[in-house]
Amino acid sequence: MRRKNTAGAASAAAPATTAPRPNPAAPAGSRPRRTDAGLRRRASVGAVAALTLALAAGAMTTAAPAQAEITSGLLLRYKLDETSGTVAHDSSGNNHDGTVNGAVDWDGEGMAFNGSNTYVKVPNNIMAGLSAITVDFDVWIDPAMAKPYFLYGFGNTGGDGKGNGYLFSTGNAFRTAITTADWHTEQNTRPTDTSYQLARGMWKHVTYTQAGNTGILYENGVEKARSTNVSIAPGAVGGGTTTADYIGRSLYANDLYFKGRMRDFRVYNRALSASETRAVATGTEGQWEQLQALASYNGALAAFDDPNVGPVVIFPSDYTGDIDDLQAPPEWTDEFGQAPDSWPQPTTAKSPLFTVAQITDIQNAVNAQVQPPGDDTAYQLNVFYDGERDRVVAQTNAPTSVTDPLATQYAGKLVIEAYTLDSPPPARCAAAERTVGTVLSTAAGPADDVADPATKLQWQQVQALADYNCALAAFNDPNIGPVIVFPSDYTGDTDDLAKPPGWTSEYGEVPADWPTPTTAKSPHFTLAQITEVQDAALRQVTADGDTTAYRVAVRYDGMSDRVVVETDAPSSVTDPLLAAYPDQVKITAVTDPTPADPDGSSADLT
Structure with missing residues (x-):
């Protein structure tokens, strides 16, 4: 569940109510509303009495989302969430447990591979009889990882220490290949930019699907490469016999072992569709966006996840629509423009305590008490309705002398908490x-x-x-x-x-x-030196008394380790800057503001 986080401001504005699109389930002439802070998936810290929901403590994250449970065709699944031992347990139900070899660190997200001797041996012949396949996993590549290396390799190794038929993926350069011999006959699925690397130092989700003559390589559920010239079926490798089926180890003896972490490694006996691939890669994130849209469109107070019953949507106590027949917002798409194939079916209930008006009254009272107009005391405040507890929550650093009257007036309806989103020291x-x-x-x-x-x-x-x-x-x-x-x-x-x-x-x-x-x-700059160059550039381009209106923007570019001066001034104006600051300034044409777009050169930061 995602919502804009405005709690970090020094003082919160008076809570407004916002009207979603008309609710087809509501009575004619009505306009359902929700509190601005209502749709918030938060840490579970209580229970909604009317639903008798048992909530467990937790925090929202999209860095490692709970992954979608797509089990059709699942051949093996190693969650790699063990805390000790030498077995990678297969949770697919097919008894394909893997054997963990070498030194292993289970203390963290997933399984850690040391780059020296750690790998998982998958049971032999894992691809036997397969005409299609999906290999899917989360990976964190250590920034120190050299190359060449395999993220995984299913196949055989010859007596000369070379791969002898295999399917594998690597991150440098990012690609998947299949062959019945060695690297000379590999059939690659790789991005058009063959130098593209899988970013290191952060979690990535990798998926390769193959069916017929088509191989597709995905990064975080987004297609990165497609080949329609794959003629080797997975089951053809080794004639179905593969005795070097590894995760974290290459099938070439001289290659490097993988260094980094992996989790939730899956193999399917079919090619997942694009929508299935995205569902697995992004976990339930897309469903939570849809749940928020459902809640907003139908005039709900809040939506959250209960670990026992799943998604829950809470409505005002005086809601007159049909909470058992929520209407999907027409023409809705997610932030990436994708329309859902289906919508979540949440548990629904009405708040035992609150109408929208009652929540608004409490919010307004809290604001008036903690941040009264004309009061110079700058207490921090964040007020929102928490559907999991069915309470209005006020997070503030105001003393109890300020908040106690509120706690007394709204006992059983208002929770006072410490303000927890302070700025860094x-x-x-x-x-x-x-x-x-x-x-x-x-x-x-x-x-x-x-x-x-x-x-x-x-x-x-x-x-x-x-x-x-x-x-x-x-x-x-x-x-x-x-x-x-x-x-x-x-x-x-x-x-x-x-x-x-x-x-x-x-x-x-x-x-x-x-x-x-x-x-x-930086080899070139202290902070003071960057500021000096910036000031000099501004003085040079916008000299006092010069009526020529040149445009100018100055920024430091870390990739090139230069101060970049974007301007439409002629070279006669900017050349003195280049002379005064050789190898420190780069002049470029003015462009409208855009997201970061490095110039493609790597800085020499040795």
Whole structure:
């Protein structure tokens, strides 16, 4: 469940109510409304009495979403969530347990592969008789991973230590191949840009499907490559006999072992459809967006996940529509423009305590008490309705002398909590440093513009790490993934970045884990030197007394390690800058503001 998170503001505005699209189930002439903070999937901390729901503590995340339960054709599934031992348990019901070899670290998300001797031996002949296949898994590639390596390989190894028929995938360059011999006869499914790498230091979801002559390679549920010239069926490899079926190990003796983590490794005996692939890759994220749309369109108060009964939608106590026949909003699409094939069927109930008007009255009373007009005391405040507890929640740092009258007046309806989304400690990064880190450089983002919730959240985390640790810039290097660049005189520990406390995404999502970017110091710049170049560029292009109105924007580009001056001024104006700051300034033509678009060159940060 996703909603814009406005709780981080120093003072919350008076809560408004918003009207969703007309509800076809509501009486004629009525206009159902919901509180602005109602649709929020939050940590489960109580129970809705009317439903007798047993709720477990937890936090929302899209970095590692609960994955869709698509079991048709499932041949094996290793969740890799064991805490010890040498068995990768098969939860498909087909008794295809794997054997874990080498040193293993189970302390974290999924199974850790050390890059030296860790791998999982899958039972022999796993592809025997298959005319189609899907291989699907989550992977976190260590930034230190060299190449060549296999993420997995199903096949055989010859007496000369070379692969002898196999199906495999790798992240550098990102591709899947199948062959009945060695690398000379591989039939590849790979992106058009054959140098494309799977980003390191962050979780990615990889899926390969093959049926007939078509192989499709997906990243986070988004198609990255397609080949219609695959003539080798999976079951043809080794004539059905494969004794080197590995996860985390190559079928070539001289290749490297995989270094990183994996989780939820699946093999299907059929090719999943595009919609199934996306469902598995994004877990229930798409369904939660649909649930929010259903709740909003039908005038609900809140929607949340109960671990025992699944999605739940709560309506006002005076709701007159049919809560057992929710209407899907017509022509609805998700944030990526995709229309759902089907809609969730949530459990529905009415609040035992609240109409919309009653929630609004409490919210207004809380605002008036904690942040009265004309009062200079700046208490932080976030007020919302929590459907899981069927209570209005006020998160604030106001003292009890301020909040006690509210708790007494609305006993059994209002919960007072500590304000938990404070900004990072001021001493972590001075204001000027934060300005350079967030204004002079463009926002971090994947160079290939992959549009999916998991990647979007991870890049927000990369930017948050950069800002909180006073970095100059964060960007995506196509060869190694996320990179954060610090000033040359940075005195902090670039190998142990502090995570901003209380951080959530723009939708209030709490990450289950954080990316591990490559870090480096700029060879050219301290923070003061960047500011100096910026000031000089502005003075040069917009000189006092010069009536020529040149456009100019200045930013630091971490990938090229240059201060970029975007302007329409002629070279006669900008050449002095290049002369004054050789190898530090790059002049480019003015462009309208766009998301980060690195120029493709890798900075030499050694």
